[in-house]
Amino acid sequence: MSELSYKIPFKGLLLILFELGFGININLIGNISASEIFVFFYTLIFLLNDPMLRDRSFSHIVLLYSGILFSQIISESVVSTSLNDSLKGISITVISFCHLYFLINTLKRSKKLLLWAYIGMVLKPMLMGTTYNGDALMAIHGQDNVYMKFVIAPLVINALMIYSYFYDNRKTSLLLTVTGILFMLMGARSLGSLAFIAGVVSYFIISGHLTNYKHVLAYGLVSLLIIYGAYALYVTNVLTGRITTGNSGQIYRTENPYNPINLLRVGRTEAFIGAIAFSDKPLWGHGAWKKDSDYGYKYTNMKSQYQNLDRSAYMDELDIIPCHSIIIGFGCYNGIFAFIFGSLLFLWFLKMGLVNMFESKRYVILLTYFLIILLWHSLFSPQSHFRLTLPMFMSFIYVNYHSYIKKKKRISVTPQESEDKYVLVNEYKKRHRL
Secondary structure, eight states: OGGGTSOOOHHHHHHHHHHHGGGSEEESSSEEEHHHHHHHHHHHHHSTTOGGGGSHHHHHHHHHHHHHHHHHHHHHHHHTOOHHHHHHHHHHHHHHHHHHHHHHHHHTTOTTHHHHHHHHHHHHHHHHOOSOOOOHHHHHTTSOHHHIIIIIHHHHHHHHHHHHHHOOSHHHHHHHHHHHHHHHHTTOHHHHHHHHHHHHHHHHHHHTSOOSHHHHHHHHHHHHHHHHHHHHHHHHHHHTTSOOSSSHHHHHHSSSTTSHHHHHHHHTHHHHHHHHHHHHSTTTOSOTTOOGGGGTSHHHHHHHHHTTOOGGGGTTSOSSOOOOOHHHHHHHHHHHHHHHHHHHHHHHHHHHHHHIIIIIOSSHHHHHHHHHHHHHHHHHSOTHHHHHTHHHHHHHHHHHHHHHHHHHHHHHSOHHHHHHHHHHHHHHHHHTTO
């Protein structure tokens, strides 16, 4: 752990301050942080002259982001929502790209800098505060589920990710697996499940059991059976009253809770409602932050029916169409073209992540967790994750993929090709008297 044994490098300190800057908000086209303003101007200054634009994989990312952006602009001009709401929706894509570009440019110089960005992420809720006030002891004893889900669990798992950078081995994978199980039992079901899956998958990869894609199917089927068995045991213990922590009420409100899709419909209702709203207006969508009151609270009422709750439970919520899914949100708000470009963007990062996991064999635990949480957020998290949290995962996936491809190209050059190149260069120097 020599990287953390000495003074913080200047670039590391800047990255810590950068992450803390996301907690300093300014009211400009909605709330925007100091760090978001910084990455916007950083991109304006450096992007157009950056040789990275000639890199095929990065230019592919630029093309897909441009597709999302132009689809949003056309959609917003067609559906005619308010200018402020339109700008807020478009700014999410713009800031997401700027954030990603800044981190790629930073991490490609040294992947060790990820540590300091992650440390900044861990420090941010402790130094800048959060909207979730609570008590750690009450959360541990199952009496403050919200604080457990949104403060304690992310803090511990982020710290484990920093630890895994130094100790990328089976013991760390097992530690992550056990931590995931504990958080599931203590109420942080989603994040605990992601940590558990990342721990199991990375353990098999590090152990050499998942050496290629063919092994994924075999071990995947076995893992699904084990995971479903654990899930069924969890549901049984909730229904019999042995487990009372977490969102146990969702289990009781779920029709046939032994079907995990039914529980997902109750726990992540907004993603399913967003898909219905998308199907109602598939071409150009409803527009960013479209008010549900314009439809007589059609989608909010649908949400209460899905969750078997009275409509009054959602009276204090924002008056917008419920849609906690980044990919489905592209379609719900801005139509089929934004949905296609957004889906292709995430598929591109998933492809790069899989290459990293199964071929590069570096930072396996980090990359496995990043890939799984990227997939989860793209399907079941609100649009704000696209600009705030996902760029860190995406940038590390990209930088590792890019370095692996460069290394592969160097290795693929045979000794004879290398000698021929040396002869040609020397001949050129002689002719031109260099």
